[in-house]
Amino acid sequence: MHPLVSIITVNYNQPQVTAELLRTLRAITYPKVEVWVVDNASPQPGFDALIPLFPEVHFLKSEVNLGFAGGNNLAVKQAQGKYLLFINNDTEVPPGFLEPLVARMEADPGIGMVSPKIKYFYEDNLIQYAGSTEINPLTGRNRAIGQREKDDGRFDQSGPTAYIHGAAMLVSRAVIEKVGLMDDIFFLYYEELDWCARAQRAGFAVWYVAESEILHKESVSTGRESTLKTYYLTRNRLLFMRRNFRGLVGWVGILFFWLVALPKNIVMLSLKRRFDLANAFWKGGIWNLKHR
Numbered sequence: 001m002h003p004l005v006s007i008i009t010v011n012y013n014q015p016q017v018t019a020e021l022l023r024t025l026r027a028i029t030y031p032k033v034e035v036w037v038v039d040n041a042s043p044q045p046g047f048d049a050l051i052p053l054f055p056e057v058h059f060l061k062s063e064v065n066l067g068f069a070g071g072n073n074l075a076v077k078q079a080q081g082k083y084l085l086f087i088n089n090d091t092e093v094p095p096g097f098l099e100p101l102v103a104r105m106e107a108d109p110g111i112g113m114v115s116p117k118i119k120y121f122y123e124d125n126l127i128q129y130a131g132s133t134e135i136n137p138l139t140g141r142n143r144a145i146g147q148r149e150k151d152d153g154r155f156d157q158s159g160p161t162a163y164i165h166g167a168a169m170l171v172s173r174a175v176i177e178k179v180g181l182m183d184d185i186f187f188l189y190y191e192e193l194d195w196c197a198r199a200q201r202a203g204f205a206v207w208y209v210a211e212s213e214i215l216h217k218e219s220v221s222t223g224r225e226s227t228l229k230t231y232y233l234t235r236n237r238l239l240f241m242r243r244n245f246r247g248l249v250g251w252v253g254i255l256f257f258w259l260v261a262l263p264k265n266i267v268m269l270s271l272k273r274r275f276d277l278a279n280a281f282w283k284g285g286i287w288n289l290k291h292r
Contacts, residue, residue, distance in 0.1 A: 002102070003032065004081040004083075005033045005083045005085055006076075006081030006083070007033055007085045008072055008076065008084060009036070009037055009087050009088065010088075011039045011040065011050075013044045014090065016046070019050055020092060021089050021091055021092060027095050028095050030096075030098040033081075034081065035057045035058065036057070037050070037057055037058070038061075038074050038075050039060070039061045040062055040067075041066075062074055067184055067191075068189075069195075070184035083172055084170070084176070085098070085101070085171075086166070086168070087214070088166070088167040090218065091167060092214070092215045092217075094214075097116060097213060098212070100209050100212040101116060102170070111207050112204025113171050113196055113204065115129065115161075115164040115169050115207075116168055116209055116212035116213050116214055117146075117151070117155065117210050118165055118214055119151060119214070119216070121215040121216055121217040121218075125151045126149070126150060127150070127151050127155060128146075128165075128218070130145045130208060131162075132145060133145065135163070137241070137249045138256050140241045140257070155210060157210055158209050159207065160205055163192075163193050164196050164206055168214050172204075182194075182195045186232075189229075190237065197240075197243075227276050230284070233284070235287045236284075237257075239288060241254060242288065257285065262282070266278045266281055
């Protein structure tokens, strides 16, 4: 018997990219799914044209941009699956990718979240994610195992990992019932890491499943000079640390940010004459002082 899987993706100004994902989802071999697409108040037209092209899909439209967590949560509130697959709209999937993910979770009810092997769509056999390291409590950063490495067999072992990847994560409804939804205060970046940390504190295991893989259309160099990305990564790195590292460890990390990371980054960006990024970094830090 196959449990129902609710597949959820969020669209923002990329109807053609979303359509490419939906076409690959049509070809999957897992027999029991429902697909949800949330439009996050895209200012550009094109989303409505998808509706008649994919009559099997549930389409939702938000009147405001709710961010990554908020957009996904909009569909979660209506989805019926025992498991929920959150997948970026800029991915494509092979037909049999879902079965290994479900099988891993069905085999062990203690597992609350899993992610597949993720490879770069535009690169030749290059891995983006094959598990994750722990987040460093000093810097608030972690590293994807296998990132920018060739998929040559070294990353073919499934097992527990520190964090799932937001581009593709299968989550059990039991996690949602016990710890709640992703927190939309993050808006963009770190929300899935915070959710994963909360799930693990509640006793759920997190796995990387090597037998499943998807392709992600993110470039290896995407968004390096984005003020939006700089702001939210800075803001949410500190927010994550405040929420998930307690006691002396937490205070050391916060002091490191204010006394080392923030001045160092602002100086380096200013020397490069990227005052826009330096300002975004500063604002990301200051947000945390105003929101306690």
